Structure formats: C-alpha cells, structure tokens
Amino acid sequence: MDMKVSKKLGLKERYTMMTRDLAWDTTFQPMDKVFPQVGYEGIKIHDWNAWEDPFRLTMDAYWKYQAEKERKLYAILDAFNQNNGHLSVTDARYINVLKLFLGSTPPLELMAARGFSMVARQMVGAGPRVACMMQSVDEYRHFQTQIHSISNYNRFYNGLDEFAHQQSRMWYLSDGKSFFDDAITAGPFEFMVAIGFAFEYVLTNILFVPFISGAAYNGDMAAMTVGFSAQSDEARHMTLGLECIKFMLEQDPDNLPIVQRWIDKWTWRGTRKLASVGMMMDYMLPKRIMSFKEAWEIYFEQNGTALFTDLARYGVKVPKCFDQTIEEKEHITHQSWIGFYMKPDATPFHTWMPQPEELDWLSEKYPNTFDTYYRPVYEHWIAQEKAGKRFNNKTQPMNCQVCVSTIKFNEPGDPMEMCFRETVYKGEKFHFCSDHCREIFEDEPEKYVQTFISSHAALQGKCEPEGTDVNAHDYRPGARMHAYWRMDKRASGDFNGSEDQKNFAKWRAQATQN
C-alpha cells in the first residue's frame, strides 16, 4: 500500500498559515475598541489585507536564523576577550567611542524594543503585527549583544559602568532619550515613520559607518561582529519601515499630509541626533574611515534623493530640512567636538585636541570651512594646553526645547553667528536650535513643554541630595552633578594623562616586549 504523504507546504502557504491564518476579528468587543490606537492619529486604513509582507518570515524560521547568528557571534566574542583583544585596538582613544556608544545606543535599542512591541499590539493587520513583533525581539537582541561586546572593556577601562543610570540623566544623552520618548508617546503610525522609516531607513547607515566600519578599521573585532550580526536584521527593519509608508499612502489620499509632516519632523530629529555620531567619525576614531561630510553625501544626499524620487509617485516630497542638512554637514561635527572638549568634567569619556596630522586631515576633508572657522580655535587651545591652561567651561548649558541638543549650531548662511529661535506659549518663553525644531514645538506644544532639560532640573534642585536649599547664598549649581550622574572622575578629563591612556600603554608593552 502506498504511503499517503501530504505535500510539503510552499514558503508562501506556510507563511500564510503561520501568520494571517492565526489572526481573527474580535466579536465580543468591537474591533475599534480593541484597537483604538490605529484610528486616533487620523490615518485612514480601508483594507488591512493589502499590507505586503516583504520578508514572509515565519516565527519558527526567525528563531532558527537568530539562534545561528547568536552562536557565531558569541564564539567570536569569547575568542576576542580571551585573547586580550582590547589591546589590539589602534589606540586607547578608540575606547572612548565605545563609552559614548554604550551610553547612547543600547538604551535606545531597548526603547525601540518597547516601541515595536507596543505597535505589534496596536496594529490591526496580522502582517504588520508579526513584523513588528520580530523587530521588537531584534531590538532587544541588539541591546543585549551591544552591551555584551563592550562589557569586556569594562574590566579594564573607566567610565563604562553606569551607562544605564546616566542615560536618563546626563546632558549629552538627553537628545537620544528625548527622540525615543517623543516617538514612543506618539501613535503607532507616527512611531513607524519615526523609527521604522526616518531612522531605520533614511539615517541608519550613518550610524553604522562609525560603529561597524569604525570598529573594523580600529581593530575591535567584538564590536564589528556585533554590527555584522545586526545587519541582516537591519535590512528587514528598513523594508518594514518603507512598506508601512507605502501602505499608508496607498490606503487613502488624506494620509499624505500627515505622513509628510511626520517625515519632515523625524528626518530632522534624526539628523540632530546624528551630530554626535558624526563627531565620532571625524574626531574620535584614531583610524578614520571617511569624513562625516562624505558619509552624509553618500548615505543621505545620494541615497536619500533616490529614495524620495521613488516616493514622489505617492506625492511625498523631500524632507523640508534637506537643504539645511547639506549646509550643516560642513560644520556640525566640529561644533559638537568643541562642545564636548570644553566640558572635560562632564562626560564619562575623555576628549582631546587633534594631533597635527589629524588637523591636516580635517583641513583636507573640509576645505570650505575647517581652516577658516575651526583650526584657529584648536591651535589656540593646543597652545593653552601646553601652558597648563586646558579649557574647562564650568557653566551649565542652554538646550533646545525639542531636540534637547545644546544650542550650538550656526545661523544658516552665517557660520560665525549662533542660531537662536524662540516662541511664547501660554505666557512662557521656549527656545530652539532651529526653525525645524520650533515648528515641531508649535505643532504640538502640549507635548514639548514637558521636555526634561538636565541643566534646568539641576537649577530646580532636582539633582541635589534631599533637603538642599537652592536659594542658600553658598549654593553652587552643578557642583554635585558628579554624584547625581554617578560619574567616575577617573573617566573624565582630557585623554592625555588619563589612567586609561597609561594602562593601555603599559599593558600593550607587556604584550609585545619582555
């Protein structure tokens, strides 16, 4: 008797059975009560089944692929750590990139995990729900693997131990925190445009250049492997973000102005967030890959133009900030480094002045701006350092009410002038770094009046021990910020003369000499 073998399911059928066939419409409660979030932002969806699932990945296949990637990753991390891989990096200055990365990125991956998990619950269609669930798990994985890869450095170098405490408190981490707080408190569709599209699709390459290529160029196999392990996930994330944009635009013409406003807003917010990433490329990687300006030209101007040309058939326009970002690519990394260098006591990583050949590299990469605006002040500071007067600005910063960057950018068209914008809402004045941030505020002022600005919180006495009198005559704002931030003083100050610098030199000598 012949065996009755049932036909193996094709990928497509299998996917349908494992996702869409598992979803149902509720009957005990009306659908709009079960899924209230998909309606209130004003996005109109007529047919959830029209959602295309670009990857058709089922959950069982997902776990299998991810487990395989984890096995490879942790084998490499173990080998790197057991081999004292930290001593093979180009220069101990490189480790400061990891410190800045650790404070700024893994906590945001965790926020992304939370956000996608919320959206996975909020969306109606099974296709986007499954895709968001997978992305949530991916983001959680990135959060963990990034921390694991850097944790080995924590055994040897200062400033890596309190990143989780510092993330919601430190001045220079507030821009990233605010970015995700803003996105996660929006509705599901705006979150998808913010994170899935503007960040993952339009800007993520800029984030990967300094971290993954930067790690590879500077001998950090651990961080490099984490990046590669994340890259195939990122491809899926980018596709999800783009699919969501197209889905919204195809469903109803009324969605276009809403989506366009979100694209404008989130491309700008992402651009501001990337100022410090660009600074790592131009100043902190001992062996540089390319300048921030070059990366911006390739990954934003060229790729972005191609993307928005493609989206033009839906009526989408290039983000409003496009021209301003092109002007700013010549400036923002220098303006950021100046801002960090002048606050040596206020970061758990070191800063320094570029070496002579590094100044020349900057002149070559930024022929329109570096020698005119930035080299003179660096040469002045280098002379001051030699005279024992390294700059240390003790004051507290002014921040933008929307992006929470310190207000340090130039007036468009005039690199010598600062850009200030303000508005009055309910009798109170609010300040911004740019026209774009002011417009974001004016669209939704109720939201942004709540922004947490650490220097303001400190002046309210919120960063002080219980019972501190902020009106006392001898009260000095900021004097105890170290304790509030749980900052290891060994981790701050100039790189030259730091404990990290000395230890790295000593350990490397032990590894290479008798």
Next chain:
Amino acid sequence: MTLLKTLAPYDFPSSDAVENYAGRQLLYINWERHRMFSRPFVLALAPETLFGEIIDTHMTDCFSYHPDWAQIDWRAVRWLNGSRPVVLDRNKSLADNGIGHKDLIRLITPGLDGIAGSGY
C-alpha cells in the same frame, strides 16, 4: 492651532514654569561671535539681582578665558534680548531692566570677532 491628537484628555504642566524656581528665574547668556563657549549658559537668579553682578561674576568667570574678554570696550557694547536690541543698565536689577524668565541676553562686542576673526 495644535495638531496634537490624543485618546484621552491631555494636560500637563510645563517642566520649567517660573514657579519651579523658588523665587528665581532662568536667564541665558551668550557672547556673540565667541563660539568657543559652544552654547549659551543658564543661570537661576532672583529678579532683584543687579545686572552688573552678572557681568562681573558669572560672565567674567566664564568668558575671561577668551583673550578678547580683556579687550572689550564696555562703552561700545550692545545687547540683544533674543533678537530684540535692548539697552541694559548694569546698576539696575534684572526686573528693572525688563529681563524676564527664560530671556536670552546676547552680548555684542563690536570689533571683536574671536580667535583670528573666526567667530570662535
């Protein structure tokens, strides 16, 4: 008009309302064309504080690191409050100078344009 959309009533206080500063007010200070200081700095001061005290203590403490500070001709300086030109009297208080909560005071020092005229 706000574009904010919410599922429930949404009404939260401003984080930096003047009531949160126990009788003081926020003041931002910037020195134009001296971007070495990266961004303005913020103070919380009683409205009775003399403006001259801000120049002599807070501004001098911060800005005297710059070689231009000693070169300033104080008879020639000009001031802005945000983008509005204002006349400020160092012998009057913040309140009497018309400086309110979260005002941004910008010092313009004609002829001084930072290190090598770079604006820094």
